[in-house]
Amino acid sequence: xxxxxxxxxxxxDNNLDPKLVEGIKRFIGYTNEEIMLSTPRQHKSxxxxxxxxxxxxxxxxxxSHHCGARNKVGDRYVFQSATSLVPEESTVRFLCTxxxxxxAFYGSILYERLAEGLDPRDFAANEYAWCSDTDIECGGYGxxxxxxxxxxxxxxxxxxxxxxxxxxxxx
Amino acid sequence: MGEWKFEWKRFQKHNKYTDEEMETFMNDPxxxxxxxxxxxxxxxxxxxxxxxxxxxxxxxxxxxxxxLVFRALGILDPQKSSPWCAQxxxxxxxxxxxxxxRFVAGLDPEECIWRYxxxxxxxxxxxxxxxxxxxxxxxxxxxxxxxxxxxx
Numbered sequence: 001x002x003x004x005x006x007x008x009x010x011x012x013d014n015n016l017d018p019k020l021v022e023g024i025k026r027f028i029g030y031t032n033e034e035i036m037l038s039t040p041r042q043h044k045s046x047x048x049x050x051x052x053x054x055x056x057x058x059x060x061x062x063x064s065h066h067c068g069a070r071n072k073v074g075d076r077y078v079f080q081s082a083t084s085l086v087p088e089e090s091t092v093r094f095l096c097t098x099x100x101x102x103x104a105f106y107g108s109i110l111y112e113r114l115a116e117g118l119d120p121r122d123f124a125a126n127e128y129a130w131c132s133d134t135d136i137e138c139g140g141y142g143x144x145x146x147x148x149x150x151x152x153x154x155x156x157x158x159x160x161x162x163x164x165x166x167x168x169x170x171x
Numbered sequence: 172m173g174e175w176k177f178e179w180k181r182f183q184k185h186n187k188y189t190d191e192e193m194e195t196f197m198n199d200p201x202x203x204x205x206x207x208x209x210x211x212x213x214x215x216x217x218x219x220x221x222x223x224x225x226x227x228x229x230x231x232x233x234x235x236x237x238x239l240v241f242r243a244l245g246i247l248d249p250q251k252s253s254p255w256c257a258q259x260x261x262x263x264x265x266x267x268x269x270x271x272x273r274f275v276a277g278l279d280p281e282e283c284i285w286r287y288x289x290x291x292x293x294x295x296x297x298x299x300x301x302x303x304x305x306x307x308x309x310x311x312x313x314x315x316x317x318x319x320x321x322x323x
Binding site: 041042044045104105106107108109111112113115116118122123124125126127 | 199201202204205208209264265266268269271272273275276278283284285286
C-alpha cells in the first residue's frame with residue numbers, strides 16, 4: 001500500500017493538481033494506489049475533463065429510409081462528455097445501436113482535440129455517417145444518414161420539451 | 172526529387188469520382204482541407220500498429236506481440252499482419268479516425284491519449300478469454316511511390 005508521502009510525490013512528479021485528482025477520485029472511486037497506476041497520457045485527459053463536460057456531440061438525422069427504429073429526418077442523438085448518451089435530449093422514437101456505434105467513433109476525436117486545445121468543431125473526419133444497417137436492397141431493413149457536429153453548451157439548444165422520453169413521462 | 176504537390180485530378184481518378192462528385196467533394200471545406208494531407212507522402216510514412224499487450228484464455232490464439240499493420244494510419248497491410256479475431260476489431264475505425272484527425276491538425280498521432288482497448292470477450296469467469304490491445308504509430312519504410320496524389 002502506498003504511503004501518503006509516496007502518493008503526494010506521485011502527484012508532484014506528474015504535475016497533477018491535487019484538487020482535480022480528488023474530484024476524479026470522488027466521482028469515479030479510484031484509490032490512491034489506482035491513481036498511481038495512471039500515466040501522463042491519462043493525466044492529459046483528466047486535465048481536459050472540465051472542458052469536455054461543456055461539449056455535446058450532436059448527430060442530426062438528415063436522411064431516413066425505412067428505418068426499423070423509426071428514426072426520422074429532424075431527429076437527433078445527443079452525447080455529452082464524448083461518450084455519454086443523453087436520452088432526454090435525443091429525440092428519436094427508439095435509441096438504435098446501429099446508429100449509436102458510428103457516433104461513438106467521434107468521442108475520442110472530441111477528447112483529443114480538447115486535450116490539445118483545438119476547436120473540436122474543426123474535426124477532419126466526415127461530418128456525415130450512415131448507421132450500420134443497409135436498407136432493403138442489401139439484406140437489411142433501412143438506414144439513416146446523420147450529420148455530426150460538436151456543440152458547446154453555450155450554443156447547444158436543449159429540446160427537452162420535444163423529446164420522446166419527456167413526452168412519455170408526461171403521459 | 173522535386174517538391175510534392177497534391178494533384179486533384181489524380182485523386183479523382185484514384186477514387187473514381189465523377190466530375191459532379193468531385194465538385195461536391197471540393198466544395199466541402201472539411202474534406203477539401205483533409206484530402207491533400209491524408210494523401211500526402213508524409214502520412215504514407217506513418218504506420219498504425221495494433222499490438223496485443225495482454226491475453227488470457229483467447230480461443231483465437233492472440234498473444235502479446237501479435238500485430239496488425241495499417242499503412243497511412245488506416246490501410247491494412249496483410250503481409251505484415253498477424254491472424255486476428257473478428258471480435259477484437261470493433262475499435263479500429265474510431266482509432267483510425269482519431270489518429271487521422273490528429274495528423275490533419277498537425278499533431279503527432281503518436282502522442283494521442285486513447286490507445287488501449289479490449290476485445291468484446293470478457294475473460295474465463297464470464298466468457299472465454301480477453302485480449303487487451305495497444306494502438307501506436309511508428310514510422311514506416313518509404314511508401315512514397317504508393318501516394319494516390321502522385322501515382323494514380
